[in-house]
Amino acid sequence: MKKILLQCGDNSLFLIIFFLLFIIVNLGYYYFLAFSFQLSTLFYVWLLEFAALGFAYECTEIILGLILRESDVPHVNKLRDYPPVALLCVTCDDIDTNILKNLGHQTYPNLHIFILDDSQRKESRLAVDSLEFKVIRRSGRIGYKAGNLNHWLFRYGSYFPYFVVADADSLLPDRFVEQMVCYAKHPDNHKIAIFESLIHAWNRGNGFVRLQSIMKPVVHRNKLRLDNRFESTLSVGHNNLYRTAIVMDIGGFNENYIAEDYATSIEILRGRKWLCRTVPVISYERLPANLNEFAKRQARWAFQTFQLLNLNISGLPWNVRLKILGTLHNYLMPIVASVGMILLVFFNLQRWMFSPNLYLSQEMIGVLIKSKFFLFWLMYLFLPFLLRTILTLREGVAIGEYLRSILFHSALFVATIWPVIRRLTTFWTGDRLGFNATSKATCPSLLQILKLGGPGFALTWIALLSVILNPIFSALNLIWILPISLSPLLIYYYQRSTI
Amino acid sequence: MTVRRMALGMLILTAAAALFLVLASHVRYTFYMNLMNECNTIISESNQLVPIEINENIVNKESTVNSSWAKIVVLSADGYPKEFRYYHDKNLVAVDKLDEGEKIVRRDILDKGPIRIQLFYGPNGNLVHRYFLDEDGKIIDSKFVPFVGGRTGYR
Numbered sequence: 001m002k003k004i005l006l007q008c009g010d011n012s013l014f015l016i017i018f019f020l021l022f023i024i025v026n027l028g029y030y031y032f033l034a035f036s037f038q039l040s041t042l043f044y045v046w047l048l049e050f051a052a053l054g055f056a057y058e059c060t061e062i063i064l065g066l067i068l069r070e071s072d073v074p075h076v077n078k079l080r081d082y083p084p085v086a087l088l089c090v091t092c093d094d095i096d097t098n099i100l101k102n103l104g105h106q107t108y109p110n111l112h113i114f115i116l117d118d119s120q121r122k123e124s125r126l127a128v129d130s131l132e133f134k135v136i137r138r139s140g141r142i143g144y145k146a147g148n149l150n151h152w153l154f155r156y157g158s159y160f161p162y163f164v165v166a167d168a169d170s171l172l173p174d175r176f177v178e179q180m181v182c183y184a185k186h187p188d189n190h191k192i193a194i195f196e197s198l199i200h201a202w203n204r205g206n207g208f209v210r211l212q213s214i215m216k217p218v219v220h221r222n223k224l225r226l227d228n229r230f231e232s233t234l235s236v237g238h239n240n241l242y243r244t245a246i247v248m249d250i251g252g253f254n255e256n257y258i259a260e261d262y263a264t265s266i267e268i269l270r271g272r273k274w275l276c277r278t279v280p281v282i283s284y285e286r287l288p289a290n291l292n293e294f295a296k297r298q299a300r301w302a303f304q305t306f307q308l309l310n311l312n313i314s315g316l317p318w319n320v321r322l323k324i325l326g327t328l329h330n331y332l333m334p335i336v337a338s339v340g341m342i343l344l345v346f347f348n349l350q351r352w353m354f355s356p357n358l359y360l361s362q363e364m365i366g367v368l369i370k371s372k373f374f375l376f377w378l379m380y381l382f383l384p385f386l387l388r389t390i391l392t393l394r395e396g397v398a399i400g401e402y403l404r405s406i407l408f409h410s411a412l413f414v415a416t417i418w419p420v421i422r423r424l425t426t427f428w429t430g431d432r433l434g435f436n437a438t439s440k441a442t443c444p445s446l447l448q449i450l451k452l453g454g455p456g457f458a459l460t461w462i463a464l465l466s467v468i469l470n471p472i473f474s475a476l477n478l479i480w481i482l483p484i485s486l487s488p489l490l491i492y493y494y495q496r497s498t499i
Numbered sequence: 500m501t502v503r504r505m506a507l508g509m510l511i512l513t514a515a516a517a518l519f520l521v522l523a524s525h526v527r528y529t530f531y532m533n534l535m536n537e538c539n540t541i542i543s544e545s546n547q548l549v550p551i552e553i554n555e556n557i558v559n560k561e562s563t564v565n566s567s568w569a570k571i572v573v574l575s576a577d578g579y580p581k582e583f584r585y586y587h588d589k590n591l592v593a594v595d596k597l598d599e600g601e602k603i604v605r606r607d608i609l610d611k612g613p614i615r616i617q618l619f620y621g622p623n624g625n626l627v628h629r630y631f632l633d634e635d636g637k638i639i640d641s642k643f644v645p646f647v648g649g650r651t652g653y654r
Contacts, residue, residue: 026516026520029520030520030523030524033520033524034524034525034527034528034531034640035520035521035524035525035528036521036525036528036532037521037522037525037528041521042517042518042521045517045520045521046513046514046517048517048520049513049514049516049517049520050513052513052516053509053513308502309501309502309503309506310501310502310503311501311502312500312501313500313501313502313505314500321505324502324505325505325506325509328502328506328509329509
């Protein structure tokens with residue numbers, strides 16, 4: 001089986017497995033469920049299809065992550081010459097001087113550091129000026145980060161064959177630029193336009209951050225094994241190295257989208273002339289340290305992903321298209337989950353009102369557990385979990401840590417349902433280019449957590465209540481609804497804990 | 500092609516798959532619902548009949564099924580009700596097997612081959628749930644729809 005899979009064309013392998021799994025899930029739906037022809041049923045089955053898409057995508061990623069080997073990007077061992085490299089640090093009222101000072105520790109001899117400062121506040125500008133780096137400013141903030149980078153690119157870009165982009169919170173190891181140039185200089189890599197690094201969090205002393213980082217080894221594994229092989233690597237916009245000529249050739253960074261990283265790398269990948277690859281070079285960034293920061297970032301990412309709807313994707317490999325679709329699907333999940341929970345509540349209330357004296361007999365439990373119907377749902381719910389567990393254990397993550405990570409991310413998902421939906425609403429109502437850099441925020445109290453994710457939490461509690469009232473019809477739902485109903489408490493606990 | 504167009508394609512694909520699933524399984528759903536309705540008819544009509552005690556050891560005109568609908572209570576050796584048999588035009592059409600007192604746990608419907616229906620009752624005697632089983636006793640479908648006919652029982 002493994003051999004057959006590996007013999008398939010690299011680019012089509014992902015698509016084949018994805019559609020195969022999607023069809024298998026649909027066959028399962030057909031075999032185990034029977035639906036009446038009603039509008040409400042149709043809507044419910046539509047949600048099931050969304051879940052099937054997510055299931056197929058996730059399982060494909062995990063299966064291929066398990067069987068494929070790392071796709072090596074070659075590099076030269078030692079540099080013979082040192083071409084001029086620009087290190088661009090993009091800031092906008094989010095400067096941390098201690099972090100920025102570290103940029104000066106790079107070992108690369110021919111490095112020129114520029115601070116591209118879009119800060120509007122006077123104190124931020126003074127802080128930037130206090131550093132010994134060359135500061136570039138412009139009159140406005142047109143194009144946000146992309147505009148800021150382009151401002152530098154078309155003035156100084158021609159002097160540098162490569163440039164590295166860092167954000168205000170980027171922490172680059174001393175040999176980072178040197179290592180990245182070693183990859184860029186290898187003759188086999190002449191078609192690679194962007195070299196991405198493996199980004200870790202530098203503020204892991206915070207328990208909230210540490211839980212976000214638990215699955216990083218698996219994420220990095222997928223970047224090196226899947227994205228590199230299937231040509232679906234997209235730039236994350238920082239801690240990476242660009243070939244200047246190629247970026248200039250496509251007209252610079254795309255200023256029409258807040259997600260300039262995705263938009264620009266899509267422009268580069270179009271027509272398959274140039275590539276984007278992740279290389280095993282470590283770098284660091286700051287991850288959100290509490291729910292306030294996380295919710296802001298999540299809402300912004302959802303917003304900027306939906307803003308990409310107008311982006312032209314002609315000429316892109318299908319794996320990249322599927323990845324973009326996967327990202328959209330991901331940010332659509334808060335809406336799908338909310339609608340699903342509302343449907344569950346209506347279903348349960350309807351049953352409860354019509355048949356108030358129900359009880360779960362021992363016979364029913366016995367028959368249910370023995371039935372294939374139950375086995376199907378159990379497989380459907382737990383197969384991705386089991387596969388991911390194998391993958392996670394392979395990467396050396398302890399099982400306890402992994403389970404905690406799942407619980408934590410489920411809680412975060414519920415807590416950010418409302419902020420994400422609210423932000424997406426502003427997208428649909430016309431605010432297409434509203435952008436604020438994710439700033440540091442104070443750690444919210446339990447009351448503030450409840451206020452932040454209020455409607456999302458309330459919906460889970462109502463759904464839980466409806467399941468308790470109707471265990472005979474929806475007892476299986478307790479598997480997911482019980483843990484997520486504790487979300488506010490879990491988040492409160494985790495963001496207070498420090499390692 | 501824009502991302503919007505591709506996303507729209509995804510929405511159409513999932514909607515089409517959903518529509519196909521509903522249409523494909525609707526036939527099965529209708530079949531089970533019709534079967535249940537037939538089952539209800541059998542129970543409700545046979546319950547209208549005046550019970551006549553039939554002793555299989557005595558051969559007379561009352562030991563055979565004469566009416567259009569008939570319900571026969573079969574007793575076990577120790578005198579407890581064991582099963583109900585439903586006849587229509589002298590043909591056996593359904594069997595209610597009893598277990599744990601008067602609770603019906605299985606009904607065999609002889610409709611193009613035997614299909615078993617397992618019924619479960621709530622404390623107030625209302626039917627709350629049923630499973631459709633094949634001949635091997637494997638569940639092939641389940642229904643939660645409230646039952647119309649009310650409970651049958653030993654009379």
